Amino acid sequence: MKNFHVAIIGGGVIGSAIAWELSKYKLNVIVFEMGGDVASATSKANSGVIHSGINSPYGSLKARFCVEGNKMFQSFSEKLGFPVKWVGKYVIAKNKDETKELERLKKVGIKNGVAGLEIIDGFEVKNKEPNVSCLEALWVPTAGITLPYEMTIALAENAVINGVNFSLETRVINLKKENDSFSIETNKGTFRNDLLINAAGVNCRDIVSMIEEPEFNVYPCRGEYLVLDKNYHNLINAMIYPVPPKKQGVLGVHVTPTIEGNLLLGPSAEFIDDLADKRTTKKMMKTLMKEAKVILPNLPDNAVINAYSGIRCKLASLEDGGWADFRVEESKQTPAMINLLGIESPGLTAAPAIAKEVAKMISKHIKLETKNNFKTWKFREKRFQEMTQKEQSKMIEKDERWGRIVCRCEHVTEAEVIEALSNSLGAKTLSSVRYRCRAGMGRCKGGFCTQHIVRIMENQFNMDVNDIKLNSPFSNLFHGRTREVEDD
Amino acid sequence: MINRQVDVAVIGGGPAGLSAAISAKEHGANSVVILDRNSWPGGILPQCIHDGFGVEETGESMTGPEYATKYIEMAKQENVEIMIQTMVLQFDEKQNIIAVNKNGIHTIKAKAIVLAMGCREKTRWHAMIPGDRLSGIFTAGVAQSFINLYNIMPGKNVVILGSGDVGLIMARRLRFEGANVLGVVEILPYASGLPRNVVQCLKDYDIPLFFNHTVTSIAGRERLERVKIAQVDENMVPISETEQELKCDTLLLSLGLIPENELSKNANIEIDEITGGPVVDQNFETNLGGVFACGNCLQVYDTVDMLSLDAKRVGKNAAKYTDDQKQKENGIRLLSGEGVRYVVPQRINEYGKMQLTLRADKPKDVSTLYVLFGAKEILKKRLPWVNPAIMIKIDVDISSKVLESGQSLEVKIK
Numbered sequence: 001m002k003n004f005h006v007a008i009i010g011g012g013v014i015g016s017a018i019a020w021e022l023s024k025y026k027l028n029v030i031v032f033e034m035g036g037d038v039a040s041a042t043s044k045a046n047s048g049v050i051h052s053g054i055n056s057p058y059g060s061l062k063a064r065f066c067v068e069g070n071k072m073f074q075s076f077s078e079k080l081g082f083p084v085k086w087v088g089k090y091v092i093a094k095n096k097d098e099t100k101e102l103e104r105l106k107k108v109g110i111k112n113g114v115a116g117l118e119i120i121d122g123f124e125v126k127n128k129e130p131n132v133s134c135l136e137a138l139w140v141p142t143a144g145i146t147l148p149y150e151m152t153i154a155l156a157e158n159a160v161i162n163g164v165n166f167s168l169e170t171r172v173i174n175l176k177k178e179n180d181s182f183s184i185e186t187n188k189g190t191f192r193n194d195l196l197i198n199a200a201g202v203n204c205r206d207i208v209s210m211i212e213e214p215e216f217n218v219y220p221c222r223g224e225y226l227v228l229d230k231n232y233h234n235l236i237n238a239m240i241y242p243v244p245p246k247k248q249g250v251l252g253v254h255v256t257p258t259i260e261g262n263l264l265l266g267p268s269a270e271f272i273d274d275l276a277d278k279r280t281t282k283k284m285m286k287t288l289m290k291e292a293k294v295i296l297p298n299l300p301d302n303a304v305i306n307a308y309s310g311i312r313c314k315l316a317s318l319e320d321g322g323w324a325d326f327r328v329e330e331s332k333q334t335p336a337m338i339n340l341l342g343i344e345s346p347g348l349t350a351a352p353a354i355a356k357e358v359a360k361m362i363s364k365h366i367k368l369e370t371k372n373n374f375k376t377w378k379f380r381e382k383r384f385q386e387m388t389q390k391e392q393s394k395m396i397e398k399d400e401r402w403g404r405i406v407c408r409c410e411h412v413t414e415a416e417v418i419e420a421l422s423n424s425l426g427a428k429t430l431s432s433v434r435y436r437c438r439a440g441m442g443r444c445k446g447g448f449c450t451q452h453i454v455r456i457m458e459n460q461f462n463m464d465v466n467d468i469k470l471n472s473p474f475s476n477l478f479h480g481r482t483r484e485v486e487d488d
Numbered sequence: 489m490i491n492r493q494v495d496v497a498v499i500g501g502g503p504a505g506l507s508a509a510i511s512a513k514e515h516g517a518n519s520v521v522i523l524d525r526n527s528w529p530g531g532i533l534p535q536c537i538h539d540g541f542g543v544e545e546t547g548e549s550m551t552g553p554e555y556a557t558k559y560i561e562m563a564k565q566e567n568v569e570i571m572i573q574t575m576v577l578q579f580d581e582k583q584n585i586i587a588v589n590k591n592g593i594h595t596i597k598a599k600a601i602v603l604a605m606g607c608r609e610k611t612r613w614h615a616m617i618p619g620d621r622l623s624g625i626f627t628a629g630v631a632q633s634f635i636n637l638y639n640i641m642p643g644k645n646v647v648i649l650g651s652g653d654v655g656l657i658m659a660r661r662l663r664f665e666g667a668n669v670l671g672v673v674e675i676l677p678y679a680s681g682l683p684r685n686v687v688q689c690l691k692d693y694d695i696p697l698f699f700n701h702t703v704t705s706i707a708g709r710e711r712l713e714r715v716k717i718a719q720v721d722e723n724m725v726p727i728s729e730t731e732q733e734l735k736c737d738t739l740l741l742s743l744g745l746i747p748e749n750e751l752s753k754n755a756n757i758e759i760d761e762i763t764g765g766p767v768v769d770q771n772f773e774t775n776l777g778g779v780f781a782c783g784n785c786l787q788v789y790d791t792v793d794m795l796s797l798d799a800k801r802v803g804k805n806a807a808k809y810t811d812d813q814k815q816k817e818n819g820i821r822l823l824s825g826e827g828v829r830y831v832v833p834q835r836i837n838e839y840g841k842m843q844l845t846l847r848a849d850k851p852k853d854v855s856t857l858y859v860l861f862g863a864k865e866i867l868k869k870r871l872p873w874v875n876p877a878i879m880i881k882i883d884v885d886i887s888s889k890v891l892e893s894g895q896s897l898e899v900k901i902k
Contacts, residue, residue, distance in 0.1 A: 188767075277574040278707065280618040304613050341691060389586070393489055393593045400590035405525060405575040445611040451633050452641070465640050470623035475710040477623050478634070479737070482665050 004028045007193040009172055009207055014044035015199035015344055016155040017355035023162035025368040030165040032172055036471050037427035041151035042201055045310030047256050050144040051346040054109030061326040063112045065350035072352040080154040081378030082258045089143040089239035092134035098243040102138040115139040131235050131298045147259050148348050149435045153378035160424040161377050169473045175210040198339045202275045202313040212333045219314040220275035223267025224284045227306035233261040240295050249323030253291040265292040269320045280307040305443050385411040386462035407449040409442025421461055431471040490594045494519040497585055497598035499576050502531020504783020505604035506559040507796040511721040511803030513566040517767045520568045523587050525575040530556030531606055535636045544793035579755055581776050581791045599810040600778045605785040607745035615743055617706055628654040628742040636649055643738025645882040647715050648672045649703050653681035655742020660689040670734050671696035673717050678851050712737055726823030762830040763787045770842040771805040780806050787832050790879050827901030845881050848874040848901050860898045861890050
């Protein structure tokens with residue numbers, strides 16, 4: 001049995017942000033993640049938006065952590081080396097009724113401490129966004145975009161460099177509180193720790209129920225997205241949002257530019273029974289296109305290169321309006337268990353602020369002593385594709401593997417794939433390569449590079465073909481070798 | 489930065505690039521270089537281990553690797569330089585190419601460029617197949633490379649969506665390797681691959697072919713576990729009562745090919761929306777003078793033999809261009825009319841005899857092909873039958889009068 005001060009359940013953006021925050025102190029920390037990599041669920045499947053804080057009521061934790069988190073993003077991104085872009089967003093009103101809603105959003109935003117909000121008329125919007133027609137719009141300059149999976153990976157890998165343990169493909173089976181410590185039974189053995197952080201996202205209730213009777217319910221709400229080819233990135237400059245629908249506690253189908261130059265349509269909002277049901281559906285794909293066209297009529301029909309969905313962890317049912325506040329609290333029944341419940345949107349934006357809050361809560365139990373040797377490591381420098389020809393030449397001179405293109409759509413080199421596979425978390429799935437260096441994320445969806453990545457995994461990382469996975473523990477890509485049984 | 493000059497630079501070392509390069513050399517180009525991003529030349533051929541290559545061209549049936557080897561040897565004899573693991577990043581209208589390999593960034597100034605980048609396969613999202621993001625979905629060509637080049641089995645129980653040639657050939661190939669092929673599902677009432685492949689790859693092995701069917705959903709949390717297929721009505725909408733479930737761990741997609749023209753688009757080459765390839769004239773020259781296109785990045789060919797023969801002509805034209813760089817008029821357009829999916833070339837700027845390649849839009853019995861100049865028939869030819877899977881080639885003589893009129897020509901099949 002191994003002993004830790006703090007165990008974090010869940011390697012999403014919240015768990016990883018907490019892990020990084022705690023890695024600044026003299027603590028033994030372990031993170032259990034059931035996927036093959038961090039950010040393997042909702043943290044990678046969202047809009048990638050850094051919210052401003054106009055959408056949550058004044059006084060709520062959502063508003064507070066969102067506004068605080070938003071202000072921390074720029075320095076976070078510079079320190080850790082993941083990208084942000086402050087593209088801003090327009091909430092557009094199509095009629096008089098909706099313009100009233102803009103006024104309301106503006107008021108809430110100002111009260112929450114959001115700067116720079118401005119209501120502008122349709123002509124001015126047209127000047128900035130020629131493809132958008134509306135009566136009026138609320139301009140939100142402090143809204144931005146990021147790559148949620150790169151952010152999570154950057155946080156997690158920085159935590160590892162500072163001594164945090166991450167245990168991937170590790171599912172928590174049972175929890176017990178014995179005297180003053182927790183015993184955590186997993187498929188990778190049993191662990192003992194003093195403090196427990198439940199950052200299991202949509203599975204947060206399952207974790208609570210292992211140790212006490214939960215007094216809340218989780219209502220999974222699926223959001224589907226469509227990704228469009230990069231050829232259409234110039235249709236918009238900023239994010240375009242509708243006025244939020246009255247029910248469901250969501251923001252409505254919006255069009256978002258991504259850091260990598262694609263367009264994102266979505267998300268839908270569908271309350272489902274099974275919190276692991278991450279399917280995309282034909283019906284919703286059609287609906288998304290239809291609804292996105294209401295705000296951006298010029299959207300092409302045949303430019304979809306990908307679809308995905310994420311599950312929102314809602315604490316209020318559809319009947320109750322779908323909106324509930326975040327819960328960041330220590331269990332009353334089980335002291336030393338800190339539960340993070342209902343962390344849905346704007347959870348990504350709130351993550352840095354929530355991590356600080358959790359550290360504060362932990363300091364009531366354990367004295368936090370700052371490490372002297374805390375290091376900050378930049379998750380990524382420039383990619384080959386982003387370099388000037390001079391910089392590219394220099395890299396190739398140093399290491400010829402920078403001159404071998406493995407992914408033709410995104411121009412990713414062998415050196416970058418090897419670096420991705422050498423990550424400090426030890427994640428070695430095809431998706432972990434994709435999310436670190438973009439190989440396989442382009443329009444051919446891995447048609448050219450998959451075989452080369454598999455060869456690198458086999459030859460340079462001694463992986464057996466039967467151990468090569470797409471993402472999760474049972475997502476094996478292959479069924480052994482051909483003619484494995486020798487003929488007599 | 490490594491700088492150099494060549495007469496003809498060929499982008500892509502598959503069958504089209506090899507054939508064009510050899511021909512350019514034979515027709516007087518002094519220096520010809522092939523730039524290929526893969527670790528070996530030959531394009532897709534090395535993974536096509538079935539035979540039948542070369543029959544139309546030479547009468548001799550070869551496997552893909554044999555056919556490739558023959559051309560690679562010929563290229564060596566002609567002193568064509570082949571640069572492998574070399575990726576072209578861009579080229580411009582002045583025929584400057586920027587490429588990268590392990591030696592560094594290369595700037596290559598060519599007198600003529602031949603585009604021979606080939607195709608990529610359509611993916612799950614072209615068919616908009618919803619469901620989980622799981623493993624077990626491969627395009628047919630990727631599965632083919634794993635089995636034939638790396639001895640890796642993609643799966644054991646396989647459903648194939650789309651009846652393109654690669655899909656048909658993979659059905660047989662997987663059966664040979666002991667996999668259970670549950671069937672090939674085709675949304676159209678006819679196969680999109682060659683009729684001979686339907687017989688030799690499916691019928692001979694009792695592999696079911698479901699016409700007018702499509703995959704309606706896929707299921708499985710981590711690896712594929714089952715797919716649902718259903719018959720479609722005349723509007724291609726699935727009929728829910730006909731839905732059936734097939735237990736499988738692998739879905740191969742043979743949905744067709746997309747010419748790879750990202751480089752061409754970045755260089756402002758005009759692209760035909762139907763073929764997905766550059767708009768060319770009778771010499772296969774694009775709207776950028778001195779830039780020619782051949783092979784599957786121009787139009788998807790039925791067989792390598794036909795592709796190689798056309799590519800030879802392209803190589804010759806490119807060689808000719810290197811010592812005779814005259815500016816040409818825009819010429820007249822050749823339009824696809826009733827019954828015709830597309831026609832190549834799309835532009836004509838010289839009079840005289842030339843060959844047109846085209847495809848019908850659907851299968852038909854006895855039909856007549858017309859090349860029309862206004863109401864006037866320039867050519868009328870009876871066809872015993874037509875099938876979109878089989879490319880039609882016809883020779884036509886364009887007079888100087890037609891060319892000077894500036895009016896478009898139209899090709900029809902009735």
